[in-house]
Amino acid sequence: MKALSSKLILVNQTQASHTLKYQHHVPSSFCYYIKCFDEEVYSPKFVMCIAQSEDDNVAHKFIDMLEDDIKQIYKEHLVFPKEMKFTKSDEAYFNAAAKCHICGDDLGKDREPPYW
Secondary structure, three states: EEEEEEEOOOOOOOOOOOOOEEEEEEEEEEEEEEEOOOOOOOOOOEEEEOOOOOOOOOHHHHHHHHHHHHHHHHHHHHHOOOOOOOOOHHHHHHOOOOOOOOOOOOOOOOOOOOOO
């Protein structure tokens, strides 16, 4: 992240602080690079943003763009929904079960063990 600095107008600097504030840094641009260990899975991506005016909130854009990229990568490459194979005999065992197969506790009316 690159920032522009501007002079501060000092007004009543308190004696409690030993730090003299004389500049204010405003982010003006950023860039980041996304790289996967296997380029066949995800191609490298270079992202860059430069403020077009002093009113552009570059830090906010950085967070938004990074979040969008992370969500896109997660949706496309990290979520592997699997179809559940639930046969008729599985359903019969499920409906007949009275105890949890993990802890052995009785299943409640909602068919869930008490620790869920």
